[in-house]
Amino acid sequence: METDRNWSHRKLKCASQAEILRSHQRDDDFIKFLREKLSDISQNFGVHRTLLQYIRSDIPFKLLYFIFTSGMGNQTLGEEYTGIVQANLEQRRVPTLTVRILAAILECCGERTLLKLLQQLQTYVNHPHSELTPAAITFLNTLLSKLHTLIPIIILFHKGIFYIYGRYYSLGRRIAGLDYTKVHGLRPKDTVSWGLRLFGIATIIQCLLRIWQSGTAQNTTDVNISNAKGISHNCQLCLEATATTATLCGHLFCWNCLSEWLRVKPQCPYCREYVPPSRIVHLMNL
Numbered sequence: 001m002e003t004d005r006n007w008s009h010r011k012l013k014c015a016s017q018a019e020i021l022r023s024h025q026r027d028d029d030f031i032k033f034l035r036e037k038l039s040d041i042s043q044n045f046g047v048h049r050t051l052l053q054y055i056r057s058d059i060p061f062k063l064l065y066f067i068f069t070s071g072m073g074n075q076t077l078g079e080e081y082t083g084i085v086q087a088n089l090e091q092r093r094v095p096t097l098t099v100r101i102l103a104a105i106l107e108c109c110g111e112r113t114l115l116k117l118l119q120q121l122q123t124y125v126n127h128p129h130s131e132l133t134p135a136a137i138t139f140l141n142t143l144l145s146k147l148h149t150l151i152p153i154i155i156l157f158h159k160g161i162f163y164i165y166g167r168y169y170s171l172g173r174r175i176a177g178l179d180y181t182k183v184h185g186l187r188p189k190d191t192v193s194w195g196l197r198l199f200g201i202a203t204i205i206q207c208l209l210r211i212w213q214s215g216t217a218q219n220t221t222d223v224n225i226s227n228a229k230g231i232s233h234n235c236q237l238c239l240e241a242t243a244t245t246a247t248l249c250g251h252l253f254c255w256n257c258l259s260e261w262l263r264v265k266p267q268c269p270y271c272r273e274y275v276p277p278s279r280i281v282h283l284m285n286l
Contacts, residue, residue: 012092015084015180017166017196023078023180024169030077031061059108066104071097083185086178095178106172111155118148119248126250149214157207163200237261237269246281249273 035058069076070086079085086103088095095103125132125140132140158171168174235241235254243252251270253261261269262277 012087012089012181014089014166015082015182016193017163018193019082019084019182020166020169020180023076023082023084026078026081027065027076031058031065034065035061059112062108063104066100066108070100070104073097079180083183084180085183087181088177089179089181090177095176099176099178103170103173103176103178106175107170110172111151114151115148118144118151122148122250123248146214150211153207153210153214156210157204160200160203160207163196163203166196244283246283247273247275248279248281249275252283 038061065076068074075085086095086100087093088099122141122144124130125137125144130137155171158168158174162169168179173179234252235243235257236251237253237257241254241256243254245255245258246252247258247268247270249268249271251268253269258269258280259277262275262280266275266277267273268275
């Protein structure tokens with residue numbers, strides 16, 4: 001990411017969407033390659049089970065890649081390939097290390113951290129020893145559930161804005177004020193690709209439909225809950241045995257069904273949320 005000092009006197013032009021997308025695609029391919037190589041090495045040395053929780057997620061590899069590229073003031077492979085660099089277009093300068101670190105953390109961990117925080121808040125709200133009133137518990141559960149649904153939609157909506165206007169690849173980069181400018185190769189065109197604009201409009205329409213569908217699903221759930229009052233809680237897999245265990249995401253199953261399922265795949269059978277077998281919650285008062 002080395003640049004000369006004349007940048008402060010030049011007008012920086014935003015890189016095109018196609019260049020930014022190609023840059024990130026190339027970086028993602030290299031991160032995937034690193035992940036596969038580490039997985040092969042760990043299997044050869046017999047430590048695959050020990051490193052499984054780290055290999056399963058791409059966050060450690062993205063952060064490691066960031067340290068040796070943007071973190072050290074260098075271009076990523078994708079940026080070098082497309083001839084773009086990270087920049088603050090308004091201030092006409094290369095972003096500071098603090099800004100680059102903030103953008104990397106928000107882009108890698110922002111969405112997942114928010115969703116996990118919401119899950120922890122919901123667990124706290126529903127704790128048996130909580131001093132909240134029933135009305136407050138109902139209100140907070142509804143609010144947290146809606147936020148859990150809206151956060152991925154907001155991030156997708158921002159992606160549609162990027163496809164239309166070509167500024168700020170991710171929401172984390174917009175918060176940090178970090179964009180891209182072209183430094184070598186053919187200059188980006190001033191006009192935005194109509195294909196990407198149409199794709200952005202379709203993405204925004206998709207977000208609006210998901211919001212409408214989530215509202216409809218919430219109304220349906222409320223009706224089902226009101227109709228199900230007084231009925232015993234049964235396992236959501238076999239639909240016969242009484243539910244005696246629950247996942248961290250709040251879905252009910254009998255012990256036999258849930259333990260057999262998690263032995264094959266550590267995911268909630270209902271919503272596919274990651275569930276370690278050791279974190280099964282045993283229900284006592286149904």
